Amino acid sequence: MATELExxxxxxxxxxxxxxxxxxxxxxxxxxxxxxxECDYGFVRVNGDIDSSTA
Incomplete structure (x- = not known):
């Protein structure tokens, strides 16, 4: 699994x-x-399909 994400x-x-x-x-x-x-903003992804950053 990748440790970085753009x-x-x-x-x-x-x-x-x-x-x-x-x-x-x-x-x-x-x-x-x-x-x-940079700013400590965080989000969660579940299985790559569910993304809390779009909520």
């Missing part, structure tokens, strides 16, 4: 490199927490 950061208002903070297997799939080192 993603738009709503706090920095530009694309940033996010780093994986944690990963856990759930009954829904793999839950991964990502954070922006």
């Amino acid at each position: 993603h738009d950061c709503p706090e920095c208002e530009e694309e940033q490199t996010f780093y994986r903070a944690a990963a856990t297997n759930l009954h829904l799939g793999l839950k991964t927490k990502w954070y922006c080192p």
